[in-house]
Amino acid sequence: MSPRGVAIPDPRARLFDAAERVLAREGPAALTSRAITGEAGCAKGLLHAHFDGLDAFVAELVLDRFARAAQRAEALPGRAGLDTVNDNLVLAAHALLSSLDPTVAGLALTRPDASLRIRRALEGGAPGFASIQDAITAYLAAEQRLGRLAGTTDTEAVALALVGTVHHLLMTTWTGAPDPREQAERLVALLVGSAAVDTGTEGGAGADRVPR
Structure with missing residues (x-):
């Protein structure tokens, strides 16, 4: 427990990390202000000092x-x-799957008021899955310009398919479920295979640029 009067470095991050540990260990039903501050080893009132309620x-x-x-x-x-x-x-998909804990991603579903706050923030421009989709679209467009993806590739649709799948995997992954990384890798292979540059004959122009 932090001594009285001693400042806690980055209390928001400390409380967020503590909440993730509580969620991972005990599930959403155990997430209370007392459980979070207890896990963080700080005063019980710290959460309410930085946030307008749970x-x-x-x-x-x-x-x-x-x-x-x-x-x-x-x-x-x-x-x-x-x-x-x-x-x-694949690297991007793995990063997303590791950056967003499935329990955290689905947490708002258990709390309607929190879900409303999140939706309003996203509508107001807060970064979320739409931002991730835009980044992947930009990457694919850059690869098109380099000739590593066919010019006819619908980059927005490919990005939507990948981000939508990652979102689905995050919301449906639980103990005993298939490895989400393997499922994401299979989708990437399918998407990239359909967008591969047509090189014509073996060794033709651009043959070394075909994505595999």
């Missing part, structure tokens, strides 16, 4: 994790031309 805290936790995942996705366009398209999209 629903506001839950909303901010989910939005923070969405923003973290979106930030990681923003780096993807910079990888255009590096490694393979398949590898880069």
Whole structure:
């Protein structure tokens, strides 16, 4: 427990991390203000000093994790031309699956007021799955310009399919469920295979640029 009067570095991050541990160990039903502050090892009133109640805290936790995942996705366009398209999209999918804990992603479903706060924040421009989709679309467009994806590829549809699948996997992954990473990899292989550059004869122009 932090001594009285001693400032806690980045209390929001400390409380968010504590909440994730409570969720992972005991599930959404155990997420109370007392459980969170107890796990964080801080005064019971700290949560309410920084958030307008538990629903506001839950909303901010989910939005923070969405923003973290979106930030990681923003780096993807910079990888255009590096490694393979398949590898880069798999890397992005794995990053999203690890950045957003399934329990956190589905947490708002258990708290209607928190869900409303999240929806309003996303409508107001807070980063979320739409931002992640935009980053993947930008990456795919960059690969098109480099000739590593067919010019006819619907980059927005490919990005939507990948992000939609990751969202689905996050919301439906539980103990004993199939490995979501393997499922995401299969989808990426399908999407990239359908968008591969037609090189014509073996060894023809651009043969070394076909994504695999």
